[in-house]
Amino acid sequence: MNQSAPNYYLPQPTRWPVVGSVALLLMAAGAVMWMNGAAAGPWVVAIGAIALATMIFRWFGQVAGESEAGRFNRQVDASFRWGMSWFIFSEVMFFAAFFGALFYVRVLSVPDLGSIESRLLWPEFNSAWPSAGPSFTGRFTPMAAWGIPAINTLLLLSSGATVTVAHWRLKENRRGPLSLWLLLTIVLGATFLALQAWEYGHAYSELNLKLSTGVYGATFFMLTGFHGFHVTIGVIMLTVILFRCLAGHFRPDHHFAFEAVSWYWHFVDVVWLLLFIFVYWI
Amino acid sequence: MTSVQTHHGDHAHHPAGVMRWVTTTNHKDIGTLYLWFSFAMFIVGGIMALVIRAELFQPGMQIVQPEFFNQMTTLHGLIMVFGAIMPAFVGFANWQIPMMIGAADMAFPRMNNWSFWLLPAAAVLLVSSMFVPGGAAGTGWTLYAPLTVQMGPGMDLTIFAVHILGMSSILGSINIITTVLNLRAPGMSLMRMPMFCWTWLITAYLLIAVMPVLAGAVTMTLTDRHFGTSFFSAAGGGDPVLYQHIFWFFGHPEVYIIAIPAFGVISQVIPAFARKPLFGYGSMVYATASIAILSFIVWAHHMYTVGMPITGQLYFMYATMLIAVPTGVKVFNWVATMWRGSLSFETPMLFALGFLFLFTLGGFSGLILSLTAVDVQVHDTYYVVAHFHYVMVAGALFAAFAGVYFWLPKWTGRMYDERLGKAHFWLTLVFFNMTFFVQHFLGLAGMPRRIPDYALQFTEFNQISSIGAFGFGLSQLLFLYVVLKTIRSGDRAAQRPWEGADSLEWTHLPTPAPYHSFETPPLVK
Amino acid sequence: MTRRVASRTIGIGIGAALAAFAGAAAAAYQWNLAPGVTRSSQGVYDLHNIMMGIILVIFLAVFGVLSYAIYAHRKSRGHQAAQFHENTTVEMIWTVIPFFILITMAWPATKTLLAMRDSSNPDLTVKVTGYQWKWGYDYLKGEGEGISFMSVLATTPDQIYGNAPKSEHYLLEVDNRLVVPVGKKVRLLTTANDVIHSWFVPELGVKQDANPGFVRDTFFRAEREGIYRGQCAELCGKDHGFMPVVVEVVSAEKYAAWVAAQRARMAAAADDPNKKWELAELKARGEKVYGQNCVACHQANGQGVKGAFPALDGSKIVNGPAQGQIALVLAGKPGTAMASFKQLSDTEIAAVITYTRNSWGNKAGDAVQPADVKAQRK
Ligand code: HEA
Ligand code: HEA
């Protein structure tokens, strides 16, 4: 394995991308069928999802193989770093759209619906946040911050720490502790997800807080839901990394994939902090 | 090209035929795919424009039903923006950036392939939406809520198409940013890169910042449609105007995503035919960056009539007007580049000059629109349609034509037919103005956009516009002919057919450019 | 193509374009904004002219220089290229000067805008509601308070589809105009029932979006009597092009007379909600209501538009128990174009439902009474 392959690595032609495109096409078409009541919808989505998973697995597997075979020189490594950073930036902007929506409804639209002029349309609306809007007739209880969400905050923050410790161990080339710390991170992440799932169940069954509970429900579930989805992906990626560690991949000076996943994990962490503050707390 | 070449060495694996194009990881192949895809979409979107113009040839409903007209407008806008113009410039980026900075290929060749092959998937979704019950989305390309909530399954297909288009743009941008930042040849400092690379670097940042936001907007639309959320419904505490804010936070930078690479092409073409270096390179870079930054803080100039507070209107008016300053710097620099040059007027230069005149005109009408009080009168009228076709057709599309004529010799090794190229330019120029200049008057007189039928006093200008549109469309057949003729039987081109062109692809690479650009990086002094 | 063919094609192109422009110029078409009849519209008109002047000067300056270069610095005249490529002073100048030009432009633009936004102290307040695809007007305050009506396109489908000659105000005429007194400040509160519409009358200098669920305001004070026409200016679905706005500005006396007439009409039209109607009577009334409210989507033959609007002819809901359809028409179906029609009176709803249940192939045979509707309102 040499760190300084002479040239920038240029891969052979590949068929995985087009498989990925067809997979996404199937998933999209299937989802449209599903949402509009066609019976075949779920099956088409499933086929697409399997194709996509295969494609990701094989494609990334190929890259991991090339990496272990020493094909990547420092310049390639730097490319990966740039690539991952800007990918995470694009994810940040995706969340920004939903945070923007949350701030907008809290600061502008809900108060506006309670304004004098709006009396014309919604005579009885009392515009205090949390609100499910003027035509929501039932009652719901907003999610409290200091129960499970606070515990979840602790879990995620400590998982950020454990993944960092794992990274240190990797740099010291202490493989045993590396895997253990990584495993601990995964367990923390999975616990987070389990608690989150429980919390959703609680919201649906006891708090009457649903996706359809006006704009509070919409922002709550979409923000926490997309975050949870990202945590799930993070846990999967961490698991892959754990297996790669166990398979002897990575060296103290060559472990971009590990770092990429840990960056991703920290990003998920930071998003959670913002969620905790703006969705649950204030 | 004799250097040690270890890694893409074994050429035996390269598939031939269709599979070559499906599996390719070569930036030139992918660039070619992008360019042909873009042209195909231009024709599809153009035919839709012709349906619109045919229906508008005279008052009354003659050819299509109103709901189908709305679908045409929507698909025309979406296909032209996401299918024709953006991929065209990504095609240029793929071909040119590695050659211009002295790299072998793009930073992530496999991902590059995916960025392209996502586009046909999105196009299939978009076009198939016409054939589902209820037809395509009839909401305008802006997909405003809550009209979107009323649409049929075609809307869902559109939403997923937008998701996939967004993925394609994000992956493509990551590739471009990484290539430019990490793969420059030794000695090629950022401030020595050809202007085209700079414009794409900046554009790529715009893309990764705003495409995810658009994805968020259409995702909210999707959940409002099917999963009971109330982001855009007052009844649940949301707001239809929220959609507009999110959309335009994407939408305004989007128009510069279209314009800035066009600026890049023009900045290569003008110096080459003025035989004089680009004037004010540094200020060009700063101006482009300023345009990009300002573009994030002006979005609500598309929403002056939604009823925002007057302070909001004033702020967005002032901020929007400011963009004229850096854009002006660019225009002045181009003029100064030509000043006291040694000008010749081959087809690329003609298109660049056409761009310069007409884009500036479109910029001026933009400035008129930025004045809130005036916009109240002309918002959502044909004045706006005229404005954006000046900046996007006479702006971006003309620049793309300039770029094709400019680089075609390098790409194919053959010269295009100069006479036919010039004919294409003059026809395009005349018919363009015939189609769109009169639309200013229609708008000023109060003709709303997105209507399939109109009051009698608008008849004559509409007829002129419709005739112009058909002429414009036919002229593009000539373009297709010129390109095909060049590929088939053009005269052999020299390594550097344009005297004034001095970026690496002209000075360091043979014509046609080899399959792998720089296997060993050149040393740039 | 040979050179001759190419140049001939160009010639034909240019010729066609010039001929077309000349044709247009010969007739008197509107080339510019309408000065209009309000301070706002006149303010905008003047502002736009000033701005066009400034822009024209800049355009001539920039392209004067460019044209000179194109003429004088061309290679074919043997001009040698100079090699300068920057000049900080010049670059500073052409950054700063446009900035000052913009400030000069912003000043009048701000003044005009401030004047356009002051809707305080109105003489008359009217609520304007956008529906797919018509406008509803409710006089809330001022002379005429309590008047309320719908305003629907009056151009016939025959004219639109070319089966009848087009009238003078093709597409710009309605059954009931918004009537307001001259010289009085009229405040409009805009809102919408279904999707976004936009209330736009160029000669009044007003364009204001009507957002569903929100109330926005604007105003105008027309200085001259007359009839002013405009159109909905926000894409609102299929018939977006067919929902004009017509405002009739009349003298104070005429306005008073109009108000009195409206009052009389409303009193006469007010139905006794307890009246028992005959089937035939209700059906006849229902046909009118259908023509004004439902026909745009469900079509005159009850067949709807395939894929977009369901057929009522043969519909399960229409042929099922009346309660089901009453509930649907009262509440609408959220998330679809089928809006709530609760703004119609009990009698109107009863009539239209009776009509749909007894028309085309539907043969329910019963009459739905206003009292049934009333019972189902919440
Ligand atoms: C390539 C795309 C592109 C570009 C570059 C621009 C450039 C500009 N646009 Fe345009 N615009 C669109 C594409 C574009 N636009 C589209 C697609 C829409 C409609 C979307 C929809 O609704 O569907 C739109 C709509 C639009 C609106 C909303 C209109 C409405 O819906 O009511 C406004 C309002 O402010 C606006 C303003 C501007 C301004 C101020 C610029 C400026 O950047 C222009 C700056 C340039 C100049 C001013 C000329 C050169 C400068 C000089 C020579 C210097 C000296 C000049 C002075 C000091 C005056 N645009
Ligand atoms: C960069 C993008 C782009 C481009 C290139 C174009 C190109 C054209 N546009 Fe487009 N347009 C938009 C972007 C673009 N447009 C957008 C964003 C909207 C707003 C949509 C909305 O409101 O939501 C819009 C809306 C729009 C409208 C307003 C519709 C409405 O409000 O209802 C009109 C009307 O005239 C129009 C016309 C045209 C015409 C005639 C061309 C021509 O330039 C097209 C010419 C090309 C061809 C004709 C095809 C190629 C040639 C052939 C296939 C040869 C065969 C030809 C013949 C047989 C004649 N466009």
Ligand code: CUA
């Ligand atoms: Cu109502 Cu357009």
Ligand SMILES: [Cu+2]
């Ligand atoms: Cu804009």
